[in-house]
Amino acid sequence: MENTTDSRTFADSVSCDVLVVGGGPAGSTVATLLKRRGLSVLQLEKDHHPRFHIGESLLPANMPILEELGVLEEVRGIGVRKLGADFPEQGDRYYTYHFARALGKTPPYAFQVKREDYDRILFRNAQRSGVDAREGVKVDKVEIQPDRSTLAHATAESGEKLTIRARYMVDASGRDTLLGSALKLKVKNQKHQSAAIFAHFKGVTRRPGDEAGNISIYRFDYGWCWFIPLSDGLMSIGCVCFPEYLKQRRGRTGEFLLETLKLMPGAVERMADAEIVGEVRVTGNYSYTCSAMTGPGFVMVGDAFAFVDPVFSSGVYLAMHSGKHAAALVDDILKNPHREAALQRDFEKRIRRGVRVFSWFIYRFNSPVMRSLFASPRNVLKVEQGVISMLAGDVFDSGPVMRRLHLFKAIYAATGLANLRRWWSDLRERRRQSATQFTGGNTPVDEA
Numbered sequence: 001m002e003n004t005t006d007s008r009t010f011a012d013s014v015s016c017d018v019l020v021v022g023g024g025p026a027g028s029t030v031a032t033l034l035k036r037r038g039l040s041v042l043q044l045e046k047d048h049h050p051r052f053h054i055g056e057s058l059l060p061a062n063m064p065i066l067e068e069l070g071v072l073e074e075v076r077g078i079g080v081r082k083l084g085a086d087f088p089e090q091g092d093r094y095y096t097y098h099f100a101r102a103l104g105k106t107p108p109y110a111f112q113v114k115r116e117d118y119d120r121i122l123f124r125n126a127q128r129s130g131v132d133a134r135e136g137v138k139v140d141k142v143e144i145q146p147d148r149s150t151l152a153h154a155t156a157e158s159g160e161k162l163t164i165r166a167r168y169m170v171d172a173s174g175r176d177t178l179l180g181s182a183l184k185l186k187v188k189n190q191k192h193q194s195a196a197i198f199a200h201f202k203g204v205t206r207r208p209g210d211e212a213g214n215i216s217i218y219r220f221d222y223g224w225c226w227f228i229p230l231s232d233g234l235m236s237i238g239c240v241c242f243p244e245y246l247k248q249r250r251g252r253t254g255e256f257l258l259e260t261l262k263l264m265p266g267a268v269e270r271m272a273d274a275e276i277v278g279e280v281r282v283t284g285n286y287s288y289t290c291s292a293m294t295g296p297g298f299v300m301v302g303d304a305f306a307f308v309d310p311v312f313s314s315g316v317y318l319a320m321h322s323g324k325h326a327a328a329l330v331d332d333i334l335k336n337p338h339r340e341a342a343l344q345r346d347f348e349k350r351i352r353r354g355v356r357v358f359s360w361f362i363y364r365f366n367s368p369v370m371r372s373l374f375a376s377p378r379n380v381l382k383v384e385q386g387v388i389s390m391l392a393g394d395v396f397d398s399g400p401v402m403r404r405l406h407l408f409k410a411i412y413a414a415t416g417l418a419n420l421r422r423w424w425s426d427l428r429e430r431r432r433q434s435a436t437q438f439t440g441g442n443t444p445v446d447e448a
């Protein structure tokens with residue numbers, strides 16, 4: 001097929017091999033890799049880079065993908081080196097899970113990044129690679145044709161309309177879930193519900209020495225909070241709360257965030273000279289999964305398919321991992337259309353496996369049993385190292401890691417059984433929290 005999308009002029013009709021909706025990490029990964037496979041790719045992003053996005057802590061398993069895309073050094077230039085994660089208990093007493101101790105082959109580091117810089121690097125890299133990647137163009141409607149090709153309608157900021165004909169369609173529209181919503185595939189997560197308040201601060205104390213780039217995760221009775229050190233001396237701080245707790249919010253969101261942080265004395269210790277910089281933002285309940293990830297003529301990647309919870313910083317990695325594998329999937333399908341269903345099944349199985357590994361830990365993260373296991377880890381049969389591998393994102397291919405995670409689950413169950421009453425109240429609390437709906441909005445709240 002002729003590559004008609006290389007033209008930069010805005011015509012009212014475009015034909016291409018693949019339409020990618022969304023210019024976040026998932027979209028830019030799949031678009032770049034598809035182009036490198038020789039396909040013509042049109043990528044549409046409704047916003048303009050650089051633009052704010054939440055999701056600033058990356059995982060070591062993401063580094064090889066950045067290297068493959070050719071942007072690792074650029075990302076190093078904007079990032080803060082992250083060598084581990086800590087989960088303080090009892091004030092600010094903490095233990096660092098160092099990525100260097102992971103079992104598998106993941107690199108011993110990752111980066112903390114401002115997403116406006118990170119996403120811009122990935123998007124510009126897609127353009128440099130030859131993708132016709134356009135900003136300020138929103139895809140309004142997608143129609144999958146009987147022959148499995150796509151007819152899509154988009155609108156530019158100028159009001160101009162664009163019609164796209166593509167042989168295949170990749171939905172990387174993030175939490176907008178373009179296809180998931182249109183096809184009614186999106187399902188609220190019944191096991192987990194949470195919402196978040198977050199802001200950037202200056203004047204927050206970092207960990208000393210090599211641990212200065214750690215992500216710190218503090219827990220409190222109604223949720224947990226992150227400290228993510230960013231460039232320019234900023235610290236991203238956010239509280240992820242049970243909906244029931246957030247419902248109590250009255251008055252200014254910034255004050256509510258500061259009041260919530262006071263529930264974690266260890267966190268507050270690091271904030272004696274802290275000041276909010278810019279907006280305080282709120283994100284409503286965001287846990288969902290689509291009942292299907294693929295269908296005739298399309299595939300969803302990243303948050304367009306599912307998002308559970310940010311506690312293990314898995315979102316960007318899952319987005320880019322699914323983007324990378326979706327590029328191979330779409331290329332294979334376009335070469336062997338008769339194998340579409342089988343290829344999609346394998347892809348879907350793989351991605352769901354990774355999501356499941358993180359989800360098991362996420363659903364139990366605030367339970368007393370998990371708190372005690374994370375606070376005083378023991379490396380019996382290398383189980384702790386298996387957990388570090390999970391924290392590094394090694395959730396897909398490593399047999400030794402999976403065996404340690406199974407063992408960890410057994411230890412979790414045994415510890416729970418040894419303290420049945422606590423386990424039962426823990427389970428009831430989780431069910432009660434997930435049954436409660438948060439009715440707050442998704443709109444950013446400007447407290448500046």
Ligand SMILES: Cc1cc2nc3c(=O)[nH]c(=O)nc-3n(C[C@H](O)[C@H](O)[C@H](O)COP(=O)(O)OP(=O)(O)OC[C@H]3O[C@@H](n4cnc5c(N)ncnc54)[C@H](O)[C@@H]3O)c2cc1C
Pocket residue numbers: 021022023024025026027044045046047053054055056057058059137138139140172173174175176178196238283286301302303304307310312313314315316317319
């Ligand atoms: C509170 C919170 C904290 C988080 N913290 C972390 C973290 O520390 N680490 C981590 O890895 N993850 C984190 N995440 C998750 C992370 O933000 C996402 O998983 C990640 O951004 C997903 O990437 P994506 O490319 O799938 O979607 P996105 O990054 O959301 O990109 C989707 C893009 O599509 C565009 N778009 C949407 N609809 C259309 C349309 N119709 N037409 C054109 N363009 C469209 C959007 O403008 C957007 O740019 C966090 C999430 C939340 C809610």
